[in-house]
Amino acid sequence: MSRLAALDGVFDLAIIGGGIIGAGIARDAARRGLRVALVEKSDYGSGTTAGSTRLIHGGLRYLAMLDFRLVRLDLRERETLLRIAPHLVRPLQFMLPFYQAGPWRRLKIRAGMWLYDLLSFDKSLPGHCFFNARQVRDSEPGLRAEGLEGAACYYDAQVDSPERLTIENILDARAHGAVTLNYVEAVRAVKEHGEICGIWVRDLEGGDEALLRARLVVNASGPWFDRVAARLGWAGPRRVRTTKGVHLACDAVGRSAVVLTSPLDGRLFFVIPWLGYSWVGTTDTDFEGDPAAARATREDVAYLVDSAAHYFPALRQARIHWTNAGVRALVMKRGSASSISRLHRIVSDRPGLISVLGGKLTGYRAIAEEVVNLACRRLRHRRASDTAEAPLPGGEGSPAHDHLASIYGSRASAVRALAALNPELAARLAPEYPDIAAQVVFSVRQEQCLHVADFIWRRSLLGFQPDQGARAVETVAAWMAQELGWSEARRRAEIEACNHRIQELRP
Ligand SMILES: Cc1cc2nc3c(=O)[nH]c(=O)nc-3n(C[C@H](O)[C@H](O)[C@H](O)COP(=O)(O)OP(=O)(O)OC[C@H]3O[C@@H](n4cnc5c(N)ncnc54)[C@H](O)[C@@H]3O)c2cc1C
Structure with a gap:
């Protein structure tokens, strides 16, 4: 029997995209009793979600951009994810070393640390502290000592596998009645009286097509957003700017997560301990092609090695085992890619359609809740979200360590x-x-x-x-x-x- 037979009938919500955000929406909506279908043209979590730095963080960089709303949202969500997915998300200590920092920079770092703690006033993680140069050298002996004056230390969190975080959202959605299909692509919209009332979908495994009827369609296709919007009939300007970010999985050169400033262009980047590697990233360059085709170029690798080896000289000789490239979806704005806000936007400017633009991995659950709140208002369905309290599948009990x-x-x-x-x-x-x-x-x-x-x-x-x-x-x-x-x-x-x-x- 065709897999698409599961799409029979009329759904409340048809979600396009099974990245972390689409999966989160499916979970939230299904738990509230809505009839949900989700289609993903590849595998769940294989898009931008698999290309992330894997941090569950507020983001010091966004604090420097004075994006307080985003930082507060993500610091609250960091706490939520530590609670509902303790087997996947865990605390990680960060160090922000300073080299010959003038009084203005020191003041900025102190103020930043204080503000980061203030914006996470309800956290379970320890607050920040400062290390002198000797303490930094003791805990991070691979870091260049010349000119080192000290470091600010603070906590954020890390998820080894955002891919599995996505799968667990899918599993929970399915456990609550959602139909989710990977390798099924949304092809075009179906309209009645000018209103979107469903989508034609194609099974990329079997080749057959079916009509997925729904009272509301959600475009949660991340960096494919504008391509999908065009398929749904949008003829306006592009609404998402796509930028590529590359990571390198290198032999370990450090012990804790270190936030550094590239000597090449002044951008912040990370050297993070992850599954035994030093995980070095990331770049941020405009990318116009199919996001699935994004790869690390020689220039990307050279930029990251030169930036990181400036601080960790051993990195110059370290083996790079493999590379990873992801494409960010940022709400369209001019200016340098790094200066654009990472805050999401939810748009519902056409009948029958809700669009999710941008958004971080960290905030996915809150974004999903916001989308489903809007959908519930449209559908006159009254039921509050419980995803901030309900553990994800596998998240019950205290985490084991095998x-x-x-x-x-x-x-x-x-x-x-x-x-x-x-x-x-x-x-x-x-x-x-x-x-x-x-x-x-x-x-x-x-x-x-x-x-x-x-x-x-x-x-x-x-x-x-x-x-x-x-x-x-x-x-x-x-x-x-x-x-x-x-x-x-x-x-x-x-x-x-x-x-x-x-x-x-x-x-
Ligand atoms: C380099 C980099 C580093 C990052 N680091 C972090 C970090 O450390 N912390 C953090 O919080 N965030 C980080 N992010 C951001 C985070 O990864 C993304 O915000 C998040 O993964 C977006 O998820 P998504 O579901 O919107 O997109 P995706 O994961 O891309 O999901 C969209 C899905 O839609 C599917 N799709 C597209 N077209 C169709 C169609 N026609 N039919 C059906 N399905 C379709 C795609 O196959 C894809 O799987 C980073 C991003 C990048 C690129």
């Missing part, structure tokens, strides 16, 4: 149960990794995992290994072939596609 729990939280017990039933499923996918075959079977049966690449990069953390999970690709493909009844040709094609992607991300 490998499976770091991926699935409390749902790890279901993976272990599979492995207990069949010893073959308890076997490792490759001797080098802790991941086991039961995870593949679990992802196919429970998490809409349709391709080998979905498993490698978005259901597990294998794609973030130094070899990007290359050693596990064949075994994952074998298990998926068995679960999904793939032909030999399909199995081979899946392996090839995955290996091609691995090559593309090498520096």
